[in-house]
Amino acid sequence: MTAAVFRKHFPALEQRVHLASCSIGARSSDLDDALLRMADDLSGNAWESFEREVLLARQGFAKLVGADEDQIALLPNASTGAYQAASTMEFGKRWKVVTTPVEFPSIAHVWLAQQPRGAEVVFTAEPEDYERFVDRRTRLVSVPLVSYQHGRRLPVERAVHAAEQVGAQVFVDAYQAVGVMPVDVSELDCDFLVAGASKYLPGLPGLAFLYVRDPELTDRVPQLTGWFGRVNPFAFDPTTLDFPGTASRFETGTPPVPACYAANAALGLIGALDLAEVRMHVLQLTELAASRLTGQGEQVHALPPERRGAHIGLVDPDPAALARGLASRDVTVSPRGDLVRISFHYYNNEEDVAALCDALDDVRSGR
Template sequence: MNIEQLRADTPAVEHLIHFNNAGAALMPRAVVDTVVAHLQREARLGGYEAAAQQSSALDNVYRSIGRLINAQPDEIAVIENATRAWDMAFYSLPLRAGDVILTSNTEYAGNYIPYLQLKQQRDIEIQVIPNDDQGQISLSALKALLEDERVALVSLPVIATNGGPVQPIEQIGALARAAGVLFLLDACQGVGQMPIDVQKVGCHMLAATSRKYLRGPRGMGFLYIENSLCQNLEPAFLDLHAASLQTPDSFSIRGDARRFENWECNVAAKLGLGAAADYALAQGLEPMWQRIQHLAGHLRECLALIPGVTVQDLGALKSGIVTFTHHRINSMQVQQWLATQAQRINVSTSTFSSTMLDMQQRGLPAVNRASVHAYNTEAEIEAVVSALARMPVA
């Protein structure tokens, strides 16, 4: 990859080291320019008029996302964030008493809470797929669990918010398909970081965000729904964009995935999401994934040499999210030390409550999360490691 060009496209790297790409990556100039240009267009023309002028560009957003994950444009819904996109799919499923949801030990609390809500409301059952010896879900255990005819859904993240393994999603998808079970994939930490082809994965539904590895603006996400499934799902709520009034007593729901959208949206951010997808495609998802893995592996090796620091990542295949703990300094103090004006290093803290099952099992109250992207460098890794080594220990 042309690392110099990546960094030239990312002006903020001149004054900080950004290792919080799993939270919100730095937007490339092309994305920022797209968002700002539309805001200026709205200021000149008016919001409705500006959107009408950009109707072709807005349609192209669906094509760009489709290319990104190998889906058809009419299988894509652009929604205000990934959480709401995931919710729109999940709450539209006709789950009923006795149905079983299979999930992973690394499930995100934002998804697990809706499982619990439907457990209370509809008496569904939640089962956690056991891990194998390397920390990702056990495929043999999943296969055995899928023999239960009550299983209605497999739902899990490709990569956990607190690091952990890259789940074997193509094998999971194949097992779910063979069992006739729906597969909902949370790809928030995957899209933009690694190649994800929904045809190869075999997921029926996928939710993802703009702001993380895809490097788009905040407040925007998207949902993929396989065409054949989309026709059979009625969204949990509708408006005049998702449906149309036919008579005073009847309405019809639109036939494509946009039935999961609502009429009002942040048009500038939507265009920015399309620009982010185009930018990622232009750089090449596979080269980007290889570089991210290289940088993350190098960072893990360097962190392991610092006295008191323990790398907490598991899995046969690891991602660009590198998690670690310090045996004498809590994670928030580490984050604050690195973020001081002298250091100018952004990392984050992943807490117990966000991935409770995994953190509880491993006895981790919190971890520091240093998530690298392709525009980061080996020199930045050395700067982070040096700063950690200099950190005062009380």
């Protein structure tokens, strides 16, 4: 599917420029159709339809990242995925959790919450400096594939190698990568990977996917559970706590049904793409935007292409106010910290870059 054909699935982009996929994906006609179908399913055998959507979401994400469906758990958010992974670990003989200062706070907070259980959380001095901090005391290495604020593509391969040398496990947060670049769990060689279906997988908030390489090879069973974490959820036996041998043992209660419908719409769209081509398309747009904005006198935070995710940053003393100014001119961006994040997907084009530059010029001049 070409970028132009992909864009046609997002008719709202004819009226508004969407450069905020790092926060929330653009609305597609496929998403609309999926939610209408869910409403129709409510009038029939609703739960049978809902269970089908849950299964399809599990299978679709597994295919996207090169996993087996038995290695995928469906959870409400990435934070829960991180907690479930941490809850299966003992921090006795190995107690260090090595992470990075550019970790998404919600993930880092889960690691910090393990301190009463004996974990020592160590943040690397520099975002990519894992090798200096991983040693034989390390239980877990946590690394984002792409950082949420600056769009930094981290050296996951190096972090994995450092972990393997000492027998530590690796947790990868791929939320800012899945859907906009190739992601393969076998190539990453990680033990856990979490991603969601509301950003570059343009669905809805409320659903995250947790990949677990070896669901049964943990120190202990997941500590947060529910009826979907049972061998047979429909046994309805309150007296028996059993765990399947698959990643569904990490699941809890009733899945977020609307988000599953939305995720399947997104997975259908993204699954039809050549993600290597998507990656090149996005890098070209980020390069063009960085060049145009710098030429207008803006201070741009853009890493070299090989270290860049799908967004660049615009430095501004009041990012939220600038984002509101651009929104009033039909350009959606995403403020974070001292930056306005400007992110691109396969549905964006050079005209979007021109519209951003024109709108920004209007905001700066007070027009």
